[in-house]
Amino acid sequence: xxxxxxxxxxxxxxxxxxxxxxxxxxxxxxxxxxxxxxxxxxxxxxxxxxxxxxxxxxxxxxxxxxxxxxxxxxxxxxxxxxxxxxxxxxxxxxxxxxxxxxxxxxxxxxxxxxxxxxxxxxxxxxxxxxxxxxxxxxxxxxxxxxxxxxxxxxxxxxxxxxxxxxxxxxxxxxxxxxxxxxxxxxxxxxxxxxxxxxxxxxxxxxxxxxxxxxxxxxxxxxxxxxxxxxxxxxxxxxxxxxxxxxxxxxxxxxxxxxxxxxxxxxxxxxxxxxxxxxxxxxxxxxxxxxxxxxxxxxxxxxxxxxxxxxxxxxxxxxxxxxxxxxxxxxxxxxxxxxxxxxxxxxxxxxxxxxxxxxxxxxxxxxxxxxxxxxxxxxxxxxxxxxxxxxxxxxxxxxxxxxxxxxxxxxxxxxxxxxxxxxxxxxxxxxxxxxxxxxxxxxxxxxxxxxxxxxxxxxxxxxxxxxxxxxxxxxxxxxxxxxxxxxxxxxxxxxxxxxxxxxxxxxxxxxxxxxxxxxxxxxxxxxxxxxxxxxxxxxxxxxxxxxxxxxxx
Numbered sequence: 001x002x003x004x005x006x007x008x009x010x011x012x013x014x015x016x017x018x019x020x021x022x023x024x025x026x027x028x029x030x031x032x033x034x035x036x037x038x039x040x041x042x043x044x045x046x047x048x049x050x051x052x053x054x055x056x057x058x059x060x061x062x063x064x065x066x067x068x069x070x071x072x073x074x075x076x077x078x079x080x081x082x083x084x085x086x087x088x089x090x091x092x093x094x095x096x097x098x099x100x101x102x103x104x105x106x107x108x109x110x111x112x113x114x115x116x117x118x119x120x121x122x123x124x125x126x127x128x129x130x131x132x133x134x135x136x137x138x139x140x141x142x143x144x145x146x147x148x149x150x151x152x153x154x155x156x157x158x159x160x161x162x163x164x165x166x167x168x169x170x171x172x173x174x175x176x177x178x179x180x181x182x183x184x185x186x187x188x189x190x191x192x193x194x195x196x197x198x199x200x201x202x203x204x205x206x207x208x209x210x211x212x213x214x215x216x217x218x219x220x221x222x223x224x225x226x227x228x229x230x231x232x233x234x235x236x237x238x239x240x241x242x243x244x245x246x247x248x249x250x251x252x253x254x255x256x257x258x259x260x261x262x263x264x265x266x267x268x269x270x271x272x273x274x275x276x277x278x279x280x281x282x283x284x285x286x287x288x289x290x291x292x293x294x295x296x297x298x299x300x301x302x303x304x305x306x307x308x309x310x311x312x313x314x315x316x317x318x319x320x321x322x323x324x325x326x327x328x329x330x331x332x333x334x335x336x337x338x339x340x341x342x343x344x345x346x347x348x349x350x351x352x353x354x355x356x357x358x359x360x361x362x363x364x365x366x367x368x369x370x371x372x373x374x375x376x377x378x379x380x381x382x383x384x385x386x387x388x389x390x391x392x393x394x395x396x397x398x399x400x401x402x403x404x405x406x407x408x409x410x411x412x413x414x415x416x417x418x419x420x421x422x423x424x425x426x427x428x429x430x431x432x433x434x435x436x437x438x439x440x441x442x443x444x445x446x447x448x449x450x451x452x453x454x455x456x457x458x459x460x461x462x463x464x465x466x467x468x469x470x471x472x473x474x475x476x477x478x479x480x481x482x483x484x485x486x487x488x489x490x491x492x493x494x495x496x497x498x499x500x501x502x503x504x505x506x507x508x509x510x511x512x513x514x515x516x517x518x519x520x521x522x523x524x525x526x527x528x529x530x531x532x533x534x535x536x537x538x539x540x541x542x543x544x545x546x547x548x549x550x551x552x
Contacts, residue, residue: 061108214241
């Protein structure tokens with residue numbers, strides 16, 4: 001069977017037996033053989049406690065080596081994994097555990113503090129991920145297995161445990177592997193059912209386009225419970241034989257910097273927010289001085305300065321990577337123009353959970369700025385528009401990456417998957433004659449102008465985000481007028497000697513400056529200041545639906 005995802009995992013463990021595999025940053029390191037031993041011990045627990053192939057096992061916690069072990073142990077046993085984002089609220093986690101009918105739940109200690117086992121009656125056991133101890137057991141078999149684990153392991157492998165002992169579950173392309181619950185910004189989240197062909201195709205895609213080799217290093221920043229981080233910071237790297245470092249706590253820019261400097265990763269996989277923060281805080285201020293602005297206009301000096309700036313940005317990411325891959329949300333145009341100007345090796349891809357995740361990608365050398373690449377290998381991508389080069393239409397795609405459907409939700413599945421297997425993404429885009437896709441916005445965010453013009457709030461927000469003292473913003477429509485909601489960068493403002501009462505005036509100046517750049521039908525009529533950050537989904541996009549009614 002040529003299309004086996006689990007074969008990737010099994011072969012990597014055997015080939016890279018003595019190499020470092022997973023490290024909790026500032027903590028312990030597991031080699032590939034240690035991962036194999038831990039997988040084997042979890043298999044003994046699963047078997048002894050009556051878990052069958054196809055049963056669901058949920059995992060919820062911050063990124064860590066043991067999170068990775070739990071994930072691999074579940075799939076190689078033949079069970080279905082349900083990764084849950086640790087940022088979800090407790091009642092959301094309870095709901096997902098129940099809805100997925102999980103038999104076991106593996107949790108991180110911070111997550112566990114907020115959960116209530118009586119709200120998850122179907123579980124047979126809850127295990128703590130740090131040491132795989134039992135927190136809650138409703139099964140004597142589970143208790144017995146955990147208590148006598150080392151003894152049972154010793155009986156099974158009396159000499160010692162070697163790579164020859166490894167023979168994992170053999171997956172079938174259409175077999176269910178993962179149920180991944182989407183961020184659920186509009187309503188209760190839906191469980192995306194990803195089959196093994198999707199994991200196989202996404203991992204194979206990474207082998208085809210990303211340049212990693214065994215022994216290379218990578219810092220995992222994105223949540224593993226999210227398909228983007230899972231596929232391209234874990235599953236591919238593990239299959240190659242890389243060494244993955246987990247930050248294990250909130251990845252603030254400061255911690256990320258420190259980790260990049262120490263680990264010097266061979267590739268950087270990120271979301272725009274992190275790249276933008278690093279560049280806005282560390283690079284742009286140095287370019288904004290009057291001298292710099294002048295020098296950048298002088299042709300000969302210009303190249304030298306660009307090279308210096310490029311070197312600064314490269315060092316910020318550890319100085320040892322071949323490219324930076326960005327995905328998960330729209331990229332700020334000003335930051336992107338800077339990266340383009342200094343020939344920085346970055347590329348922007350496009351995907352969604354329902355494709356596990358990849359849909360579009362292009363190598364950084366051929367990448368068209370402002371786009372999100374072309375159809376990925378094995379995927380067909382079309383724009384549902386009479387003139388895809390000039391009139392935005394919905395992105396539709398089909399291929400082996402596409403999900404089986406939403407778990408126990410045929411109505412929602414029928415809304416997005418048509419009879420011919422095309423997935424309707426809900427994203428609007430243009431496609432040029434070379435096949436480059438440029439996203440214009442979410443179709444559900446699109447607003448109608450006074451004469452039926454299409455207004456993409458994301459495009460206005462992108463401009464507004466570049467104006468002074470704007471940390472975050474969203475543009476909403478109220479009584480046919482556009483309103484800009486802004487969370488100001490108070491730290492920056494105070495550092496420049498401004499006071500809270502100056503904010504109204506500055507935002508009004510921003511509004512006027514913004515409108516000079518916008519056509520008449522998308523003028524912003526007023527600004528409203530928010531005192532704190534907007535609520536965000538796990539992908540770090542703002543939960544717009546919470547702010548549609550914002551009065552003021």
